[in-house]
Amino acid sequence: MKRASIVLEEYDPSWPSKLEDERSRLIAIAGEWCHGGIEHESPLWNERIKFRNFLSLDERIASDYARLKRDLATYHQQDRETYFGFK
Structure with missing residues (x-):
């Protein structure tokens, strides 16, 4: 099985509209099979939203986290499991 590389992208303000x-x-494709909409509602998703909101409150912490992600992506570019484990 081929391993996927880690690729980090700068935030793109068009992402919310693309979502x-x-x-x-x-919904247009799967509408008749889709009951209740397409939403992310889970404890994990809610924790990620809380973390994102936390980062938006402190630029220094957000910058440190971004640096950590870049460093991890460099050191573990071909190993997603290790990258996510450290992140």
Whole structure:
């Protein structure tokens, strides 16, 4: 099995609208089989949202976290499991 590389991207302000476009396409394709919409509602997702919001409150912490992610991506570029484990 081929391992996927770690690729980090700078934030793109168009991502929220792209998410909505993708959601609309998925509902158009799978609408009759999709009951209750397409949403991320889970304890893990909620924790990720809380973490994102926490980072937005402190630029220094957000910068440190971004640096950590870049360093980990460099050292573990071909090993996603290790990258996510350290992150």
